[in-house]
Amino acid sequence: MKLRKIVLAAALTAAGAGALLTAPAAMAQEQYLPVLSYRTGPYAPNGTPTANGIVDYYKLVNERGGINGVKILVEECETGYDTARSVECYERLKGKNGGAALIHPWSTGATFALTEKAPVDKIPLITTGYGRSESADGMVFKWNFPLLGTYWVAADVIVQAIGKKEGGLDKLKGKKIALVYHDSPFGKEPIPLLQERAKMHGFDLQLLPVTAPGVEQKATWLQVRQSRPDYVLLWGWGVMNSTALKEAQATGYPRDKMYGVWWAGAEPDVRDVGQGAKGYNAVTLQHGTDRNAPIVKEILDKLHAKGKGTGPKEEVGETLYLRGVVSAAMGVEGIRAAQERFGKGKVMTGEQVRWGLENLNLTQAKLDALGFKGVLRGPISTSCTDHVGSGAARIHTWDGSKWAFSTDWFDADSQIIKPMVKSTAAKYGAEKKLEARPAADCSS
Template identity: 70%
Template structure:
């Protein structure tokens, strides 16, 4: 009887050990993506499609491909409300999850707060089209990756475009350009570049901050009405954008003289204004619509299976597609890391960081991924954590966005010295040194 109990007990222990091993194996084969989002508050209209695009891409990769070389992708979303303190709380809660890959803070303020934490925790930050402009310098900012552009590249391209519309940058002399900006780290970020361009070309820069979240702008647009700038640059987000367009309409400022950053150029920004926003221009990092193969794959493998995160008619919108791009770059960073550190293995944050620093997505690769016509090729290195500095302009016709320019590349002769000077100052302030060749290979 005693022997029988011992045998049974041993069997139970063995079964438990087997179960634990199976559980550990399952856990070991999952790559975790923490998703910071804001589905509530004044920024929700823009935050929701962005977040939905990320989730749907993860679901599609699991459904279509079985993950990354057999490694299943998992995620957990954490609501920040676009608030820096809540973003940091989300980071602290999710950073220790097994298989954590990288963080996309989805806010410049949160990015500033996490930039000091990422090197300690060894988890990279992806800030596509936002964040610290000087973080393009990967030899100074090892853990920050402002893929596809910064607010300096965006501001530079807008000045190039306005100059071209006037017959050359020299024709900007004596012009007045107003910056209506979100009074936050996000809105203030383009100011140094615009000041540099103003000195170069002789235009007057008028800076008009808008208190967050931007639902009250009457005083701002009264100033616009009084000063009558030749152009208005809109550095807004969420409800600030549609409010600005409505106020411009009310004060009679021509919308075709208004140019928004790429976070002020999506459907939620103009939908409620409709015809009143006709002629308004904004930067674009990506295309929109449901024609691209990647969008068709999401519809087929996710939405047609009843697994869509949001409404089907949202799929392919500007910000939804940007969310898809962000998650694709995250997935490809893991895939690139696996090529070096082991296919079919779960990557650490350090390994994913290497993958982010060694991405090479040429047109052939983008086409194979289903992103043909969606975005520009991207290639990163230790020196360049941005990978692409191109954007174009699209214009609202009252019902949809249409591209109204070819691609522009930010002027490296202006950007490189500014980025290096800013990065050098950061290193000096932090008593740090630039990464050497050995570090760049790690």
């Protein structure tokens, strides 16, 4: 396990040795935000730009003056996308520098492992677009925040997009849809939603697991070639995605009939395949690649132009880099919301930040003011019962050289998802013997 400390506050760069002597006092006024990252191993090409986006956003917040004056202190811990190492990083960092205000697990496996630890340690988990889909229910999962979308949201929007392409959801009757998925908690997440939609619309769902990391898929694509599904959904991560696209090309499966989850729809997934991936679609966690967004231009101007950027400036604005920026922003806005109640200009505890994350009210005007015009759609609004805040998503398509949006916004069908969330969360609560969250907890 490798620790990488990144001091983002200006104090240590201001006055040499004198500043070093006063660092402990300064750090008492810094908000400690550990980063669980993976810059090594088979998932490094995807994990590295995400981590760079997170750290750059924290740097930008400090350049802007902090969160109402409170600067951010960051420490990275290398997990290699391994659950055990992720838990080890969490345990090592959670109590340092006054305590972690929040944690981004950056892995569904790690999220499953940390879900039982967070209530004890009183540290909120932000899982933007990943983790347990039923953790949208804040009455059971008080400390989990799958902000902007769960895997059930992603799967639902993909089915809606396919239905629209076919001329209506009723046209899915008799169709065959295959799910090629990473054989892990992450890959299995969309199955309940797809099974529900299959019953509703009468399509046949074929489940094709792929052993991690996914470099060997020939047997899987032999099955695809034999069954010839009308559509293939790709629920992959890392090298699995480019491998799947290459195998689809080799077996002659049309890429425009393929739809990936938002973790299978970024530059590392298609760059090596190039024209061979042309027509491939992926649902987005609201944003795609946007090199002209105000937030991207500000990061380039205030950080990279001055030699303060974390990674290569060429990746700034790419999908995974922007995913890191967006995720970091959600946490920062949770801290800001907490300060509105518990004291502006003060360092917030994990418990206070949890309240802030549960009371987000990010209107379009607020998002635009933060630099996310055209990147995020407001409102993103959370509550005691809703820890997601938004079920909006779009589809983007690879044209052989770049990603471009190919649909307008879809809203996941809450009439399908909400009952699934409630029943699955209740089952989890019963299994873990969790006490029901009192209604008074939501008004305090």
